[in-house]
Amino acid sequence: MTSPMGFLFNEEHEMVRKMVREFAAKEIAPKIKELDRKQQHDPAIIAKMAEQGLLGICIPVRYGGQGMDYISLGIVSEELEYVDTSARVVMSVHVGLNSLGVLQWGTEEQKQRFLVPQARGEKIACFCLTEPDAGTDVQAMRSTARREGDHYILNGEKVWISLADVADHFLVFAKTDPQAEPPYRGISAFMMTRDMPGVTTGSYHGKLGVRAGNTGWVKMDDVPVPVENRIGEEGEGFKIALSCLDNGRYTVAAGALGLIRASLDASVRYAQQRKTFGVPIAQHQLVKRMISLMVQRRDAGELLVYKAGWMKNQGLRNSRETTLAKWFCTDASFDSAADAVQIHGAYGYSDEYDVERFLRNSKGAVIYEGTRELQQLLQADYEFGYRRYRPLRCELPAYDPEEWTREA
Amino acid sequence: MKVAVLIKQTPDTAELPKVSPEEVRSGDVKATMVINPWDEYAAEEAIQLGDRFGASSVAISLGKEGETDALKHALAMGVNSALLVDVEAAREGDVWAVATALAAAVQHEGDVDVVLTGKMSVDGNSGAVYTGVACKLGWNLLVNVTKIVDIADGVVTAERSFEGGQETVTMPLPVVISVAKEINDPRYPSFMGIRKASRAKIPVLTAQELGLESIPRAVRWENLRKPEARHTEVQIIEGETVEEQAAKLVDALLAEKVI
Numbered sequence: 001m002t003s004p005m006g007f008l009f010n011e012e013h014e015m016v017r018k019m020v021r022e023f024a025a026k027e028i029a030p031k032i033k034e035l036d037r038k039q040q041h042d043p044a045i046i047a048k049m050a051e052q053g054l055l056g057i058c059i060p061v062r063y064g065g066q067g068m069d070y071i072s073l074g075i076v077s078e079e080l081e082y083v084d085t086s087a088r089v090v091m092s093v094h095v096g097l098n099s100l101g102v103l104q105w106g107t108e109e110q111k112q113r114f115l116v117p118q119a120r121g122e123k124i125a126c127f128c129l130t131e132p133d134a135g136t137d138v139q140a141m142r143s144t145a146r147r148e149g150d151h152y153i154l155n156g157e158k159v160w161i162s163l164a165d166v167a168d169h170f171l172v173f174a175k176t177d178p179q180a181e182p183p184y185r186g187i188s189a190f191m192m193t194r195d196m197p198g199v200t201t202g203s204y205h206g207k208l209g210v211r212a213g214n215t216g217w218v219k220m221d222d223v224p225v226p227v228e229n230r231i232g233e234e235g236e237g238f239k240i241a242l243s244c245l246d247n248g249r250y251t252v253a254a255g256a257l258g259l260i261r262a263s264l265d266a267s268v269r270y271a272q273q274r275k276t277f278g279v280p281i282a283q284h285q286l287v288k289r290m291i292s293l294m295v296q297r298r299d300a301g302e303l304l305v306y307k308a309g310w311m312k313n314q315g316l317r318n319s320r321e322t323t324l325a326k327w328f329c330t331d332a333s334f335d336s337a338a339d340a341v342q343i344h345g346a347y348g349y350s351d352e353y354d355v356e357r358f359l360r361n362s363k364g365a366v367i368y369e370g371t372r373e374l375q376q377l378l379q380a381d382y383e384f385g386y387r388r389y390r391p392l393r394c395e396l397p398a399y400d401p402e403e404w405t406r407e408a
Numbered sequence: 409m410k411v412a413v414l415i416k417q418t419p420d421t422a423e424l425p426k427v428s429p430e431e432v433r434s435g436d437v438k439a440t441m442v443i444n445p446w447d448e449y450a451a452e453e454a455i456q457l458g459d460r461f462g463a464s465s466v467a468i469s470l471g472k473e474g475e476t477d478a479l480k481h482a483l484a485m486g487v488n489s490a491l492l493v494d495v496e497a498a499r500e501g502d503v504w505a506v507a508t509a510l511a512a513a514v515q516h517e518g519d520v521d522v523v524l525t526g527k528m529s530v531d532g533n534s535g536a537v538y539t540g541v542a543c544k545l546g547w548n549l550l551v552n553v554t555k556i557v558d559i560a561d562g563v564v565t566a567e568r569s570f571e572g573g574q575e576t577v578t579m580p581l582p583v584v585i586s587v588a589k590e591i592n593d594p595r596y597p598s599f600m601g602i603r604k605a606s607r608a609k610i611p612v613l614t615a616q617e618l619g620l621e622s623i624p625r626a627v628r629w630e631n632l633r634k635p636e637a638r639h640t641e642v643q644i645i646e647g648e649t650v651e652e653q654a655a656k657l658v659d660a661l662l663a664e665k666v667i
């Protein structure tokens with residue numbers, strides 16, 4: 001946090017920040033290097049996050065959550081990624097992409113059935129949009145959902161799915177009308193659960209970064225999904241996916257801000273210790289330049305991220321602001337991590353220091369949840385007026401402290 | 409039953425190296441202030457005594473007006489209430505003056521059966537305040553307690569460790585207990601606790617209310633300086649086998665005259 005108290009954050013936010021910082025330092029930091037090296041996902045970390053209530057942070061208490069606001073979600077994402085990206089990814093997919101989607105689009109009955117156990121951390125949730133031939137071009141997806149009586153039969157393959165081998169609940173997008181024109185109108189959303197027949201998953205190894213996180217594939221062979229598990233109406237899937245991304249991208253942006261801070265703090269520490277030509281390298285102007293660029297990215301990023309968070313609290317549509325924050329912060333975190341490695345010299349190039357992990361981890365976020373190029377296109381399209389907000393059948397509810405903390 | 413837990417607000421240990429003697433002298437330390445880590449064990453124990461014996465708990469801290477971060481941390485963990493003791497003569501005095509003010513606050517609170525404290529503070533490091541508090545209150549003192557086994561019929565049964573051993577002791581209430589870190593695993597503040605604590609208005613007890621406008625002191629700080637930074641070097645002992653590594657390690661230790 002660089003903004004003075006009261007400008008972006010209140011005392012409650014500050015206490016949340018302190019708590020999560022301590023949590024990440026004690027529960028994640030001591031083992032992350034080893035997990036990353038071994039490309040090992042540690043389920044104990046998610047279990048601890050669940051126990052602490054992080055998995056339901058901004059979900060109303062009556063749906064099993066903690067009743068905090070959307071800014072707190074950003075703070076948790078930021079502080080977790082300060083230590084490692086893998087823990088922040090859990091917030092992005094479980095809370096941002098899945099649970100908030102159910103809060104926004106689910107029926108009351110679906111909220112009871114899916115959101116309550118997810119917010120309590122009893123069930124882990126993920127988001128399945130990407131396919132082998134459909135990433136940025138979501139409409140090109142081939143997965144299908146064929147209606148048969150009171151079930152949909154799902155077929156297809158999803159790839160690059162975070163928590164694929166861990167999740168119990170899968171928010172899956174598939175075509176109920178493969179012939180629809182334009183094609184996005186044929187997409188629908190479903191909550192598929194691991195216990196359904198025909199669901200198989202697997203994990204990838206050899207990722208550049210987020211090596212302590214689980215990423216994999218999900219295959220669906222004639223999976224019978226009850227009609228009651230369809231989220232939203234038939235054909236609303238594309239809009240639902242975009243709503244989910246408004247929240248997922250927010251957590252990615254906030255996390256990237258944490259990564260900028262981590263790169264900066266590590267660099268400041270190292271630059272004061274390491275001496276060349278008789279003085280600490282902190283005194284060389286070109287090193288100072290790298291530090292000040294990180295400071296600039298951190299402070300600007302903080303404003304962009306929490307402006308989006310504030311808009312969510314107010315119930316204002318924020319797709320443009322969120323994508324701008326996501327684009328800026330993820331690019332900035334990659335540049336900052338690269339500079340951090342540079343400041344560490346050869347030591348930064350080895351895993352003795354954390355900064356090489358920061359660099360590897362930072363690249364993913366420039367790709368997932370909408371590539372940098374997609375975010376750039378969106379900004380211009382909003383500016384030209386080619387794209388504008390249209391009312392949604394279900395909006396993300398504004399944060400209301402009383403409503404959020406009501407027991408029933 | 410009522411438990412008072414004494415809490416100190418101290419600089420975040422990660423930031424201690426940054427604190428300058430001038431800041432300490434003026435009392436205006438620029439580091440992030442947190443609950444003294446040893447006191448987290450005392451706060452956790454107070455909460456657990458609440459769960460086990462229905463005890464109510466109050467966190468008491470000596471500090472300037474507004475220095476409530478540590479108290480709020482204790483509230484957010486689940487301690488029932490908090491009290492800030494604003495006694496300038498104690499803040500600027502010695503360990504005995506601090507103990508005098510804290511004991512007076514415990515008495516002012518009334519009906520307290522157990523006072524819990526951490527084993528020391530990470531900034532002052534005296535580890536003597538609880539002794540002074542027990543002395544001032546005229547209560548029994550138990551130090552290095554690793555487990556509170558039972559509290560029944562006005563008697564506390566506790567396990568405490570000392571160098572080379574462990575003993576189980578019983579002692580009549582009221583009692584001052586300083587806890588060791590083995591006693592529990594302090595919880596993180598919960599979100600519900602954070603909401604409650606961030607809205608809490610913490611009452612302030614003044615020197616006038618306690619009749620402590622001045623406290624005689626025996627110790628004066630003549631000078632304050634920072635210890636020289638220690639220069640340490642890390643040496644990784646490599647070798648094909650464990651035996652070879654061990655042999656090299658022994659040679660290195662002998663060469664350094666460590667053994």
Ligand SMILES: Cc1cc2nc3c(=O)[nH]c(=O)nc-3n(C[C@H](O)[C@H](O)[C@H](O)COP(=O)(O)OP(=O)(O)OC[C@H]3O[C@@H](n4cnc5c(N)ncnc54)[C@H](O)[C@@H]3O)c2cc1C
Pocket residue numbers: 093126127128129130134135136137159160161162163210215364367368369370371372373374377
């Ligand atoms: C670690 C990780 C975790 C992930 N987790 C998930 C998950 O949980 N759920 C999920 O559904 N997906 C997930 N993904 C997938 C991710 O969202 C996609 O990789 C991303 O959307 C890009 O799709 P693609 O890889 O198919 O690239 P493509 O769409 O093939 O893009 C390739 C390149 O072309 C550019 N490009 C494409 N179209 C245009 C255009 N119109 N104009 C300009 N440039 C363009 C892109 O920017 C990119 O540089 C994850 C990916 C990673 C790496």
